[in-house]
Structures are given as structure tokens and as C-alpha cells.
Amino acid sequence: DSQMTQSPSSLSASVGDRVTIACRASQNVNTQLNWYQQKSGKAPNLLIYGASSLQSDVPSRFSGSGSGTDFTLTISSLQPDDFATYYCQQSSSVPYTFGQGTRLEMK
Amino acid sequence: EVQLVESGGGLVQPGGSLRLSCTASGFTLSGNYMTWVRQAPGKGLEWVSLIYSGGSTYYADSVKGRFTISRDTSKNTLYLQMDDLRVEDTAVYYCARDKRYYSLWGQGTLVTVSS
Numbered sequence: 001d002s003q004m005t006q007s008p009s010s011l012s013a014s015v016g017d018r019v020t021i022a023c024r025a026s027q028n029v030n031t032q033l034n035w036y037q038q039k040s041g042k043a044p045n046l047l048i049y050g051a052s053s054l055q056s057d058v059p060s061r062f063s064g065s066g067s068g069t070d071f072t073l074t075i076s077s078l079q080p081d082d083f084a085t086y087y088c089q090q091s092s093s094v095p096y097t098f099g100q101g102t103r104l105e106m107k
Numbered sequence: 108e109v110q111l112v113e114s115g116g117g118l119v120q121p122g123g124s125l126r127l128s129c130t131a132s133g134f135t136l137s138g139n140y141m142t143w144v145r146q147a148p149g150k151g152l153e154w155v156s157l158i159y160s161g162g163s164t165y166y167a168d169s170v171k172g173r174f175t176i177s178r179d180t181s182k183n184t185l186y187l188q189m190d191d192l193r194v195e196d197t198a199v200y201y202c203a204r205d206k207r208y209y210s211l212w213g214q215g216t217l218v219t220v221s222s
Contacts, residue, residue, distance in 0.1 A: 001168075034208040036152075043201055043212035044144075044152065055210060087152055091207035094165045096142075098152040 002027045002090050006099035012107040019075045021102045023088035028068050032092035035064055035073045038101075039084045047086075048073065078104075109133030109211060111202050116216030123192050123220070129185040129202030129213055137180040140206035143187050145198035146215075153198070156187065157206065170196075192220045 003026040013019050023033065031051035036044035046055045048064035051071060061076045075082055083106050088099040115127040129141070143155040156176040157165045164176050175188040185202055197220045203209035 032207060036209075038152075043215060044209070045212075046208055046210045049208040049210075089152075089154075089208070094157065095167045096154045096157070096207065098144075098154060101151040 001095055002029060002093060002097055004088055004090055004097050004099040006086075006088055006102050008102060009100065010103040010105065012105050013078055014107045015078055015080055017078045019078055019082075019104065021073045021086055021088075021104075023066075023071045023073070023099050025069045025071075025090055029090040029092035031067050032090055033064070033066065033071045034089045034091060035062075036087045036089065037082075037084045038087065044087065111204065111211060111213035113200065113202055113213040113216040116200065116218045118219045118221065119192055120222050121192060121194055121220055124188070124190045125192065125218060127187040127189065127200055127202075127216055127218070129187075131183045131185070131204075134204075135180070136178050136183050136185060139204055141176075141178065141185045142203045142205070142209060143176060143185075143200060144203055144209070145196075145200045145218075147195075147198045150198075155200070158185070159206070189218070192218075194220050196220050 005024045007022045033051045035048040038044040047062050052064045063074045086102045113129045119125050142157045145153050158176045173191045177186045199215040201215045202213045204211040
């Protein structure tokens with residue numbers, strides 16, 4: 001199974017900051033890497049699929065990059081609605097494992 | 108409206124069984140891959156099971172042999188039969204559409220395994 005490791009586990013930032021979250025896979029997943037945002041008590045929301053494709057209706061301040069084993073999610077200018085938990089997920093091989101999550105908090 | 112609605116969660120004793128349902132509206136299950144994902148209280152997301160549009164099924168090692176994913180196309184409903192439940196199966200269970208990435212999720216149903 002491919003293990004997914006996110007860093008950092010938590011992050012404090014301010015509105016307007018540029019934020020980057022990293023995700024590393026234990027084996028090559030090519031570009032089969034997805035990012036989700038989850039707010040407390042809600043289902044996750046797909047942000048990025050295929051490492052860098054922006055899901056429809058997701059603001060353009062979100063972007064993804066990477067291939068192979070190393071990936072990043074970037075929020076170019078943090079907005080109040082962006083404080084949430086973010087998960088990466090590999091969809092290269094079953095089981096389609098998730099990272100442990102990165103909690104983004106307001107500084 | 109395109110949506111997924113889960114039901115069937117509740118409190119069950121260790122060793123017991125429960126069947127979760129996920130009813131789809133606005134699209135047909137038969138033409139889609141469907142997935143179950145769970146989230147233990149205060150924890151991260153865990154991929155549980157997948158059913159292909161052709162009927163092939165896949166499971167996480169943690170539930171293999173105890174959980175069964177299936178669907179009833181006449182009812183446009185996805186199921187997760189959970190047997191021999193353990194305390195560590197306590198979680199919110201979500202159904203989601205598609206195979207590799209999930210743009211449509213249900214609201215989740217809570218399963219609590221406790222004596």
C-alpha cells in the first residue's frame with residue numbers, strides 16, 4: 001500500500017498569506033494525487049485532482065503541483081473561508097490512501 | 108438535484124452487524140464507480156471500499172472479510188454490509204461517487220460500536 005505523509009500536521013497563518021502544504025507518497029503515484037478541504041462536521045470537498053487540475057467552482061487561489069512522490073497544495077492568498085483541514089489522497093493503486101491531514105488555523 | 112444520502116448508522120455492540128445505505132438521486136449508480144470512506148471521531152479520512160460500474164469490488168485490509176459493498180440498481184442505492192464490527196470501526200461513514208477522486212459526497216452516517 002502507498003502511505004501518504006503530509007507536512008506540516010498543523011499550520012497557523014493569517015489572511016492574505018501564501019500557504020503551502022506538502023504531501024509525500026511512499027511509492028510513485030505518477031500524477032494520481034488529489035486534494036480535499038474539510039470543515040468541521042462536513043463532508044470533504046474536492047479541490048484538486050490529477051495533481052494539478054482545479055475542480056470546477058474552486059477558487060483559482062488554490063493550486064497543486066508535483067508528480068511521482070512529492071506534491072504540494074498552495075493557497076496563494078489565504079481567505080477567511082480557507083481555515084479548515086486539508087487532505088491529500090493517492091488514486092494510483094488500491095487502497096486509495098489519504099494523508100493524515102493538515103489543520104490550517106488562524107494566527 | 109444530484110445528491111447522495113446515507114442512512115443506517117447507529118449504535119451496535121462489538122461483534123454485531125449493520126447495513127448502511129446510500130441512495131443516489133439525479134444520476135444512476137449503475138454507470139458509476141462508488142466508494143465508501145470513513146472518519147473516526149477526531150481522526151483523518153480512511154478509504155474503505157470501492158465498487159466498479161462493472162461490479163468488481165475492492166476493500167481496505169482493515170475491513171476485508173468483514174464488510175461487503177453492493178448495490179441495487181432498481182433502488183439506485185449503494186450498500187455497505189458490516190459484520191463482526193469492532194470498536195475501531197466507530198466512525199462517520201461517507202459514500203462518494205467515482206473511482207479515483209470524489210466530487211460528490213453524502214452527508215455521512217455515524218456508526219458507533221460499543222458495549
